[in-house]
Amino acid sequence: MITRRSALMAAVATSALVAGPALAEDPIKIGNVMPYSGPASAYGTIGKTINAYIEMTNAKGGVNGRQIEFISYDDGYSPPKMVEQVRRLVEQDEVTALFQTLGTPTNTAIHKYINAKRVPHLFLATGAAKWDDPENFPMTMGWQPSYVVEAKIYAKYIMDNMPDAKVAMLYQNDDFGKDYYNGFKEGLGDKVDMLVAEAPYEVAAPTVDSEVINLKASGADVFIIIATPKFAAQAIKKSAEIGWEAQRFLTNVSLSVGGVLKPAGFEASKGIISAGYLMEEGDAQFADSPELLEWREFMAEWYPEGDVTSSFTVFGYSVGATIVHTLEMAGDDLSREGILAAAASLKDYDAPLLLPGILINTAEDDFAPIEAMQLQKFDGESWKRFGEVITVD
Structure with missing residues (x-):
């Protein structure tokens, strides 16, 4: 079994993260590409947090009796490298779905390819409005507000x-x-x-x-x-x-x-x-929130190297929970079609660490899971939210 720490070390040594037991019988293969190097390398912690979340899920028995194999490669925030790594995931690793591939220009480079291959391309780490276009790109779905x-x-x-x-x-x-x-x-x-x-x-x-x-x-x-x-x-x-x-x-x-x-x-x-749209460590209003307490415990056990002051670890945890929830909704049909259908039928899903009043909803004609935000100001120590949650349809 590839342990959490060895997987994280492998990310540095070989530019790939693989969470879960690589030799498990019939695992659910989920592919990902992140900028672990290059000008956007700060986002790499998102991939590492997701990797840790899936390690935790596998340790608890996986999803529907199956383990998740999370395969994550580095593209350095380079569109040509993203194309290369995604082709590797689809044609060599034969992943069932892509998840949280990061970046607008990089995802644009694979948009047509991945839809032509009919591989679910879910919960992208980019808020470009074009990911909500199920009529023309039925395999691609965003996650965060546009x-x-x-x-x-x-x-x-x-x-x-x-x-x-x-x-x-x-x-x-x-x-x-x-x-x-x-x-x-x-x-x-x-x-x-x-x-x-x-x-x-x-x-x-x-x-x-x-x-x-x-x-x-x-x-x-x-x-x-x-x-x-x-x-x-x-x-x-x-x-x-x-x-x-x-x-x-x-x-x-x-x-x-x-x-x-x-x-x-x-x-x-x-x-x-x-x-x-997500809770932040240091926000006094949520100091005793059960969700933040659970996240802190997760960080301490599964990703102790991670930065608890970084919103990217909060983001990775919340979107990691979203893909696991989607796989659970798919039930016994963990085919590409089954996973995509589950992703397109999320109803009032309260992903951990979303701000109060913000829920995830999708439909066959609505691939924009989160459509609400709240303004906030940095006071020199932490973000302080103000005003009402603003929902945009």
């Missing part, structure tokens, strides 16, 4: 609370960044002239310092950071260093306290607004 919805939430808040604001935006120059960019402009509607400056950046760039300096020069008093963790931390730190006293907004994908705000500096991060 970037377009999140961007519209920020636009509405700014128009309602800062009607005379001048907005500057830093965004990643790919499908990920453009989804937010277009969603924000759509949310502004006839107030689109509030966006006075914009600066795209490339993932191959070493820093975004020059972009931040140029955006400040625009005179904007609102700064929206559409970036993955490495560049988000740089933008937060630089904007503070140059004394740019703008109200900053940060994408949900980079709100991790341990993975982003700590490297940027807690004082430098103070006052940032984001939108969330």
Whole structure:
């Protein structure tokens, strides 16, 4: 049996994670690709958390009497490498389903291929709106709220609370960044002239310092950071260093306290607004939550190397529970068809660590599992939620 620790070590040594007993009779093979290296490597902890969750599930007897074999490879956040690794999972490893493959540009590279192969492509680690298109891509389903919805939430808040604001935006120059960019402009509607400056950046760039300096020069008093963790931390730190006293907004994908705000500096991060849908360690309201207590116990036993201050470990735990729940719903039909049917029939599923009032729902014509968020502000130590849960259909 491959143990939890040996599997995690294998991720470093061979760029692959394999959870569960590789020699188990008739396991449920679930494939995954994560950026364990490269510019988005901060997200690698999501894959490691999922691996640990499946190890725990297998130790408890697995799902419907069967063990789960979780096979996870590294793509370095590179679309060509993602294609290579997914072909390996489908054509060599013969996985039953793909799960939580990470990244908008990387998943775009395999979108048509995986649908042509009729392999379930479930609960992607990306909020691009295009994953909710069951008519044209019936095998692909997202999990988190869409970037377009999140961007519209920020636009509405700014128009309602800062009607005379001048907005500057830093965004990643790919499908990920453009989804937010277009969603924000759509949310502004006839107030689109509030966006006075914009600066795209490339993932191959070493820093975004020059972009931040140029955006400040625009005179904007609102700064929206559409970036993955490495560049988000740089933008937060630089904007503070140059004394740019703008109200900053940060994408949900980079709100991790341990993975982003700590490297940027807690004082430098103070006052940032984001939108969330998961509980956070350090939130006083949930200090005694049974769900967070259970998650802490899980982390201590199954992933002690993991960072409990990172929202990515919370994310990995919650989405890990979602795939296990889906497999349980499939019952004895753990074929590709059976698993996809179960994923498309989730009804008011209260995945662990979702904020109160947020539930997962899917249907044959609705592949957007989570469609609600709540605004929150970082006080220098933790995120503090405010306002009501905002649901977008």
